[in-house]
Amino acid sequence: MQFATPGALLLALLIPFFVWYGLPRLPYRRRRDTISLILRLIIVVLIILSLAGLQTVQASDKLAVVFLVDASDSIDAAARARAEQYIREAMARMAPEDRAGIVVFGKNALVERPVSTAKEFSGIASTPVRLDTNLAEAIRLGLAMFPADAARRLVLLSDGVETLGNAVEAARLAAALGVPIDIVPLRRAPSPEVLITDLRLPANVNQGEEFDLGVTIESQMATPANITVLSRGTLIRTLTVNLQAGVNNFVLSPLRVPQQGFTDLQVRVDPLQADQSDTFYQNNALAGFVEVTGPPRVLIIAQNPAEAAALLPAMRQAGLTVDVRAPADLPIGIAPLAAYKAVVLANVSATELSEQRMRVLQAYVRDLGGGLVVIGGPNSYGVGGYYQTPLEETLPVEMQLKDQQRIPRLTIIYVIDRSGSMEAASASGVTLLELAKEAARRSINFLFERDRVGVLSFDSNPQWLVPIQHVANRAAIIQQIGALRPGGGTDIYAALRELLRTLPSDPSTLKHVILLTDGIADEAGIVETVRALNEQHGITVTSIGIGNSVPPFMQEIARVGKGAYYNLVDVQNIPQIFAAETVLATRSYIVEEPFVPVLTANSPIMRGIESVPPLLGYVATSAKPTATVILTATAKDYNDPLLVSWQYGLGRVVAWTSDATTRWAQAWTEWEGFQRFWSQVIRSTILEGLNSALETRVEQREGRSVLIVEARDDQGAFLNGLSLSASVVDPTLGGQSLTLRQVAPGRYEAEFDANREGAYFIRIAGAQGSAEAGLGVAQTAGWVLSYSPEYRLRETDTALLEALAELTGGRNIADTPERAFRHDVQQVRGVASLAPWLLLLAVLLLPFDIAVRRVVITPTDLQKLRAWAQQRLGIKLGSSQAEQVQSARLAALKGAKLRATSSAPALGSSDLRPTADATANQPSASQAQPERAPSGPREASKPPAAPQPTAQSGSLAARLAEKRRQQRKDDN
Secondary structure (H helix, E strand, C coil), X not given: CEECCHHHHHHHHHHHHHXXXXXXXXXXXXXXXHHHHHHHHHHHHHHHHHHCXXXXXXXXXXXXXXXXXXXXXXXXXXXXXXXXXXXXXXXCXXXXXXXXXXXXXXXXXXXXXXXXXXXXXXXXXXXXXXXXCEHHXXXXXHHHCCCCCCEEEEEEEECCCCCECCHHHHHHHHHHCCCCEEEEECCCCCCCCEEEEEEXXXXXXXXXXXXXXXXXXXXXXCEEEEEEEEECCEEEEEEEEEECCEEEEEXXXXXECCCCEEEEEEEEEEECCCCCCCCXXXXXXXXXXXXXXXXXXXXXXXXXXXXXXXXXXXXXXXXXXXXXXXXXXXXXXXXHHCCCCEEEEECCCHHHCCHHHHHHHHHHHHCCCCEEEEECCCCCHHHHXXXXXXXXXXXXXXXXXXXXXXXXXXXXXXXXXXXXXXXXXXXXXXXXXXXXHHHHHHHHHHCCCCCEEEEEEECCCEEEEEEEEECCCHHHHHHHHHCCCCCCCCCHHHHHHHHHHHHHHCCCCEEEEEEEECCXXXXXXXXXXXXXXXXXXXXXXXXXXXXXXXXXXXXXXXXXXXXXXXXXXXXXXXXXXXXXXHHHHHCCXXXXXXXXXXXXXXXXXXXXXXXXXXXXXXXXXXECCCCEEEEEECHHHCCEEEEEXXXXXXXXXXXXXXXXXXXCCHHHHCCCCHHHHHHHHHHHXXXXXXXXXXXXXXXXXXXXXXXXXXXXXXXXXXXXXXXXXXXEECCCCCEEEEECEEEECCEEEEEECCCCCEEEEEEEEEEECXXXXXXXXXXXXXXXXXXXXXXXXXXXXXXXXXXXXXXXXXXXXXXXXXXXXXXXXXXXXXXXXXXXXXXXXXHHHHHHHHHHHHCCXXXXXXXXXXXXXXXXXXXXXXXXXXXXXXXXXXXXXXXXXXXXXXXXXXXXXXHHCCCHHHHHHCCCHHHHHHHCCCCXXXXXXXXXXXXXXXXXXXXXXXXXXXXXXXXXXXXC
């Protein structure tokens, strides 16, 4: 016996108090109170023992075994099957009280089966991350699963190819706990394998410079193969080689990368013999980075080259290299954009940029510190569909005006085709109908509460999904739109007739209709109905046709309805089109009136510029709270932002809401300060003049990626005390923000998650002291996460497995599964807690204590119980003991009476009974009473004196009656 919490035994000091408090004090209750005191003392002792954790300790013959099964990619299917069969054979030899558990591990460890006595095992179902092997995590998880009352053993089934963690340290922990690790080495079947193990290329080259690329390839067989070199996904070199079994080194030269910036080069090897399959495809490619340096480059994106015609000379005179591309040619990857110091969008609509391109541009500014300049025009900002896009998040201005008084009330109707064909999926997997609903939601969010909206869906018949109403309850309207479901055919005419019936009576100043359909319908009456809507009621109609088979009358609808026509092949732009149409319908966001910009804030952009010429128009926007408004537009007495800048992430963004052409900036293109102005605008977004004496690299430590930055000044001295931050962009454009801490002189580190293979871009920035007066540092670096070491050619590491077994006292039991459950490990002393049983006994004794103190049962109660049982239940209960005693006493009294009667002298009948005459002559009590002398009532009723024998007989009867009365008194 032992106690888990012996301190609770101090409560036994309270027992004398319970004895004193419960001592019997009333004589007539002495027996009851004594029994109650004994019961209470027993209950108190039981509670104290349970609180002290009374336990029994005895040797346990139970054995718990946890199997650690390697499921990483270095274990092939045949080895996994052998491991499962081994576990089945071992568990078949479990003793009844033995227990088994299973842990499956790769990069992480998972509990496949908790420790239990069940012998059934159907196979491994858990799937860990297979691209690494973490033996240490599996050992620690196995140790945590063991019960406390059984001997313990770990059985490790693995090839020992450890890529993460420290298995030796985990084994030392198992040895300290007395847990042996038995090993079962797993081996891959021999298979052909070709892999790239190393890539050698320079870190920096000048633009146009030739360089060599070295590659090391290992092969388990002699085979011809193709070596392919890709730069940003473009093939730049291919070579056919004959690989020999073993290590092969090749040098590919000369190579030249024309683009500036960070260029990722990927080398791939593909065996050419079809009869020899390659086991792992993951190790057939390896990538690296090379930085191509040159003069600063700027990328201009413009749908119409005329939008950038006036900018090109100004930028080139400022020493900038300029590339001009269409919106569709904006790079989708982050690596091509990293070659540019800044990007300029000149009157570009969001409908001309895909969502993916806008996100790449956002990451380029926010995470890589790139510059962005957005120039306005009739296809930009709000009228260009920027509302609620990644581009609006990046810009320092909002697309929605805050002044409702300058915008007339608008009623906008969305006429949406809900025919069955709208269930077709777009390139992104989203159905056309879902895109239409998202477009309507985005458009509704742009409207003011006093505006009105309606949604008319149609197939063979029109149906008001949202009747025309104010946009006061946006949530309810958007919820109703979400209920839109596909239907049958397509009847555009019926929908337009419904509009002609209901919309003219609407009280709004402006009324606009957006028609979206992908189907072919009978065109009879359609154009005429739209003409009636516009000419008779001033309602404008925009038509959006989806697909390559849009009927011609869709374009005619837009012409007679004085709206816009869109023929969409890329349906991802539907939400942007709805947003742009909503802005255009208000007729308030394009302001065309001459004005002179007003300077409202000092900025490097306006350095050396004393005055500016007038402009003829701009797109109205609202400045964001943290933005700097440098110039404002004063047309129509408005104070709209014209030139706005801000810091977005690591980059800088400038918004110019007018244009750079003769449309609105005729006087500016002829102004002598035009080149200076735009040069300073572009250069304000380029992070120049910063010390970039940083050396950046990434190391892998225990499965974590560690960013290491070493900072020195121009003389090579360490830069200490820097406040460095970094932004890491992964291959999917996901960003991570890091804060680096100094760990050594001039050395800074931070950990980050790198879970995807491919190219990572890293932007480091910081300062020493204040941002204004301190030393600024910045650098952009690249890093490639190659394939996991799991896919390298490595044999089973029996040395590591045997070291783990030797360290913990384990053995190699690969050929003897029955030894897994052999009871030859250190036994543990099983501990069983008695506390629950003690508490249960205390609870059971409590009612008896209460009964002794409070409950009194009399013979009368027993008689009532017997009567009730006989009456209600039909049960005949025997006489109680008290009744039996009473009957015995009565029988004894009757016997004594008979004996007394038999011993009396014999009397004649005349002596014993009065004669009939005497009886007749004897007066009754009522008759004789008046003749008696006056006396009390008791004397009047007193019987006459009897003869001697009669007196003796009456004395016995009196004694019997007295006995009965005394008996009743005792019973009560």
